[in-house]
Amino acid sequence: MGESIIDWRSILRRDQPMEFTILFLGTAIVMLIAWRGQRPLALGLFGAVLIACVATYLHHATDTLKLSF
Amino acid sequence: MTQTRAITLNALSLYAVALVLAAAYAAQFILQELPCPLCLLQRILFAALAVGPILNIRFGPRPSHYAMSLLAAVAGAVASTRQVLLHIMPGDAGYGSALLGYHYYTWALLGFVTAIVLLAAILLFDRQFEQDKAALPATGGAFAQIAVWLVIALTAVNVATTLLECGFDACADNPVVYELLKRAA
Numbered sequence: 001m002g003e004s005i006i007d008w009r010s011i012l013r014r015d016q017p018m019e020f021t022i023l024f025l026g027t028a029i030v031m032l033i034a035w036r037g038q039r040p041l042a043l044g045l046f047g048a049v050l051i052a053c054v055a056t057y058l059h060h061a062t063d064t065l066k067l068s069f
Numbered sequence: 070m071t072q073t074r075a076i077t078l079n080a081l082s083l084y085a086v087a088l089v090l091a092a093a094y095a096a097q098f099i100l101q102e103l104p105c106p107l108c109l110l111q112r113i114l115f116a117a118l119a120v121g122p123i124l125n126i127r128f129g130p131r132p133s134h135y136a137m138s139l140l141a142a143v144a145g146a147v148a149s150t151r152q153v154l155l156h157i158m159p160g161d162a163g164y165g166s167a168l169l170g171y172h173y174y175t176w177a178l179l180g181f182v183t184a185i186v187l188l189a190a191i192l193l194f195d196r197q198f199e200q201d202k203a204a205l206p207a208t209g210g211a212f213a214q215i216a217v218w219l220v221i222a223l224t225a226v227n228v229a230t231t232l233l234e235c236g237f238d239a240c241a242d243n244p245v246v247y248e249l250l251k252r253a254a
Contacts, residue, residue: 020231
C-alpha cells in the first residue's frame with residue numbers, strides 16, 4: 001500500500017497546523033449559518049472565529065522583528 | 070434612513086468586500102505573489118466583515134450585527150498596522166509589490182479604518198432599527214442575494230487556495246511555492 005501524502009503524526013506535532021485554512025473555513029461556515037441557519041449560532045461561532053483570529057495574530061506578533069539597521 | 074435603504078447599503082458593502090477579496094486574488098495569481106501569514110489573516114478579517122451585513126440582510130438591521138463588523142474591522146486594522154510597522158524602517162522594500170505607491174497591507178489598513186468610520190456613520194441612523202415588516206423581504210431581493218453568495222463563494226475558494234499554499238503545515242513566513250503542489254509533484 002502506498003504512503004499517504006498526509007503525514008498526520010507530524011502535522012499534529014507541529015505548531016498551529018493549517019491555521020489559516022481552518023480560519024477561512026470557519027468564516028465560510030459562519031457566513032452560511034448567518035444566511036441559512038440560526039442567528040444565535042451565527043453570533044456564537046463568529047465570536048469563536050474572531051477569538052481564534054486574535055490568538056493567531058498574537059502568536060505571530062510575538063515573533064522577533066527582523067529589522068535591518 | 071429606512072430599513073430598505075439600510076439593507077441596500079449592506080448589500081453594497083458585501084460587494085465591496087467581494088471586490089477586496091477579488092483584488093487580493095488578482096495580486097496572487099496575476100503577479101504570482103503568495104500572501105504571507107499576516108496577509109492571510111487580513112483577508113480572513115475582511116471576509117469576517119461580511120458576517121454583519123449578511124445578518125442584517127436576513128434578519129433586518131440590528132446594532133449587534135454592526136458591532137460584529139466593527140470588531141472584525143478593529144482586529145483587521147491592528148493586524149495591518151502590525152505589518153506596516155514591520156516594514157517601516159527606511160530602506161525596507163516591504164512585502165510584495167506596491168499598488169499606486171502603497172503596499173497591500175497599507176491599503177488594507179486604509180480599508181479597515183474606512184470600514185470603522187462607515188460602520189460608525191451608519192449606526193447614527195436610528196430609523197433603520199424600527200420594525201418595518203412591509204419593507205423587509207426576508208432575503209433582501211436578488212441584488213442582496215447575489216452579494217451574499219458572491220462573498221461566501223470567494224471565502225470558500227480562499228479555503229482551497231490557502232490549503233494549496235500552506236499545505237497541512239503552518240504557513241511559511243515568506244511563502245514562494247504552493248506547498249501542496251510541491252508535495253504532490
